[in-house]
Amino acid sequence: MKLATIAFALTTLLTAGASALALGERAPMRTHRMRGVDGQMASVASVAGRHGTLVIFTCNHCPWAQAWESRITELGNTYRDRGVGVIAINPNDPVQFPADGYEQMQRRAEAAGMRFPYVVDETSNVARAYGATRTPEVFLFDRRGRLVYHGAIDDNAHQPEQIQHHYLRDALEAVIAGRAIAEGETRFLGCSIKFRE
Amino acid sequence: MRALFASILLAGCGAEAAPAAPHEPAASPVLEAREEAPEPDWIDVDAASVGPALAAHPARVLMVNVWSTWCEPCVEEMPTLVRVARAHEARGLGLVLIAADAPSNRGAARAFLREQGAPWPSWFKVGSDDPFIRALHAEWSGGLPATLLLDERRRVTHFWEAPVTEDDLRAPLERLLGGDEG
Numbered sequence: 001m002k003l004a005t006i007a008f009a010l011t012t013l014l015t016a017g018a019s020a021l022a023l024g025e026r027a028p029m030r031t032h033r034m035r036g037v038d039g040q041m042a043s044v045a046s047v048a049g050r051h052g053t054l055v056i057f058t059c060n061h062c063p064w065a066q067a068w069e070s071r072i073t074e075l076g077n078t079y080r081d082r083g084v085g086v087i088a089i090n091p092n093d094p095v096q097f098p099a100d101g102y103e104q105m106q107r108r109a110e111a112a113g114m115r116f117p118y119v120v121d122e123t124s125n126v127a128r129a130y131g132a133t134r135t136p137e138v139f140l141f142d143r144r145g146r147l148v149y150h151g152a153i154d155d156n157a158h159q160p161e162q163i164q165h166h167y168l169r170d171a172l173e174a175v176i177a178g179r180a181i182a183e184g185e186t187r188f189l190g191c192s193i194k195f196r197e
Numbered sequence: 198m199r200a201l202f203a204s205i206l207l208a209g210c211g212a213e214a215a216p217a218a219p220h221e222p223a224a225s226p227v228l229e230a231r232e233e234a235p236e237p238d239w240i241d242v243d244a245a246s247v248g249p250a251l252a253a254h255p256a257r258v259l260m261v262n263v264w265s266t267w268c269e270p271c272v273e274e275m276p277t278l279v280r281v282a283r284a285h286e287a288r289g290l291g292l293v294l295i296a297a298d299a300p301s302n303r304g305a306a307r308a309f310l311r312e313q314g315a316p317w318p319s320w321f322k323v324g325s326d327d328p329f330i331r332a333l334h335a336e337w338s339g340g341l342p343a344t345l346l347l348d349e350r351r352r353v354t355h356f357w358e359a360p361v362t363e364d365d366l367r368a369p370l371e372r373l374l375g376g377d378e379g
Contacts, residue, residue, distance in 0.1 A: 020338070063267035067299070133358065134340045155325040158299035164325065187330040189297050189322075191268060192340040192359065 020131030023184045026145050027055065028129035034089065034119035037106040042087060042117040049085035052143050052175040054168075056088045057127055058136035060108050061099035062191035065136045067157040072136060073112045075153070079172045084140075086116035091127035092135070093196040100194070124195040134190035140171050148175060151186030237317065239303060242295065243324035244332040250320070252351050256291025258373045259347040260366075263295045263322070263333070266306050271342040274360040275313050278344070281366050282316075288374045295320045297341060348373055 021028070033041040044055055056072060058065045065072075076086040088109075094101040102120060109118040121127055130139060140149040149171035156163045167186050174181045242250055251259060262278055264271035282292035294315055296306045303321065310319050322329055330339045334353055337343050346355040346369055355369045 063265075063299075133338045152326065155327060157326075158301070186327045187337070187339045188326040189263075189265075189330070189339045189341060192270065192342075 020133070020150065021139060021147055023147050023150065025147050027053065027139070027141055027147070029126050030145075032126060034121060034126070035102075036117040036119045037102070037109045037114075038117075040117070042119050044085075044087060047085035047087045047117060048145075049080070049083045050143065051083040052148075052172075053085040053141045053145075054079065054087070054172070055130070055139040055141070056086070056136055057091055057121075057130070057132045057134075057138075057193065058088050059090045059092045059097075059100045059191070060104050061092070061097045062135045064134075064157050064188075064190040068136050068153050069108075069112055071153055071160065073114050075168060075172065076114060076116045079176075080116050082176060084172060084175065088114065088116065088118040089121050089126060090118065091121040091124045091132065091196075092194040093124065095196075096194045122196075124193065127193055127195070133193060134188070135193060136190060137188075138168055140168070140175060142175050143178075148181050149184055152188035155186075155188075157188070157190075239296075239307070239321040240318050241323045242320050243322070244328035247295075247320075247322075247329065247332055251293065251347065254291055254293065257289030257349050258370075259291050259293055259345075259351070260370075261293045261295065261333075261345045261347060263297055263341060263343045265297045265341055266302060266309055267298065268341040270360045272309070274342060274362075275309075275315070277361070277363055279313050279315050281363060281370070285370055285374060290370065290374060292316055293320060295322050297322045346370070346373060 027044050030045040031043050033043045033046075036042050044053060047053065054076065056076070058072060072088065076088065080086045090100055090105055092100040098104070105118055105120070132139075136153065138149070138151065138153060139147060142148045149168065151167060153168045154160075154163045155165040155167065165183075167183060171181045240250070251261065260278065260282060264275065266272065278292060278294070282290060292315070294310065296319065298306045298321075300323075306321070307319075310317060326339060330337050334343070334345055334356055336356055337358060340358045342360055344357045344361045345353050348354050354373060357365065
């Protein structure tokens with residue numbers, strides 16, 4: 001039997017649709033205040049920058065979040081200084097994963113050198129509102145508050161020397177320049193968010 | 198179809214090809230050991246090859262699971278997947294496990310699969326995430342674990358971006374495998 005006759009077609013028979021925030025939509029729960037590792041309350045609205053706002057759902061325990069952590073910190077610190085608001089949100093249930101507890105977040109943020117808020121989503125409802133499913137998952141909003149990029153930081157979590165596409169960095173540069181973003185949505189392998197009940 | 202699958206398996210084994218037969222008489226234990234067939238290596242799959250590889254798989258129905266040793270829910274559900282696959286193997290169910298570990302973690306992943314009694318050789322995802330995820334299933338965001346059931350035409354009939362249980366799998370597998378002894 002020729003391969004052509006059994007051409008692989010992963011045609012879905014399912015109708016369920018993804019519920020993640022769509023490009024062009026505004027950030028949900030913008031004014032919802034969350035406690036940061038510095039003890040201060042912060043919201044997506046409170047950190048908004050003149051060029052846009054970067055929201056990163058991340059955590060401590062996930063190996064993918066750990067692999068990307070130095071790049072998250074470097075990008076967050078750099079673009080915060082260039083006028084993009086940055087906030088990292090941990091939506092995970094620390095009962096399921098104690099490594100994602102508040103004190104562990106404080107230690108991790110300090111060790112990494114994060115100069116942007118790293119806050120707790122105490123009900124996981126912020127992550128639910130965004131339709132976030134994994135860590136680390138990023139949502140970038142432009143200066144008008146519209147979602148312009150959603151997905152991965154780059155295309156190689158574990159081998160940074162082999163990165164071919166710096167998705168988030170390119171999107172941040174485009175937002176600052178007021179340009180359209182070539183790839184608005186990317187997918188990546190990561191840890192499923194451990195939603196609180 | 199089976200011949201093509203065999204060729205894909207062999208392609209994945211290139212790194213550990215059998216050594217050429219020695220000229221010396223095969224009398225010593227050392228030489229006997231050298232003549233044993235090496236265990237197959239991982240089958241590497243990327244966005245371009247995963248589809249053809251699944252299409253060429255000899256099993257009638259496939260349960261595909263993307264997992265990682267670093268994903269605790271993946272590790273926890275593995276015994277269930279292996280048990281269910283064994284229980285339905287004679288009716289035409291094949292289990293395809295695709296490891297999404299870092300390349301440096303191949304050894305640990307292989308050891309884990311051996312402990313679990315999972316089918317070997319197993320598959321290892323290589324290349325960029327985005328095209329691989331899209332190639333496997335339109336609804337998959339990339340969260341792990343991910344499990345898909347594929348029918349004879351390799352259409353995705355069921356998809357979970359979460360750990361699955363035997364209860365989750367029971368009815369879908371009965372429908373897919375039916376009374377056909379394959």
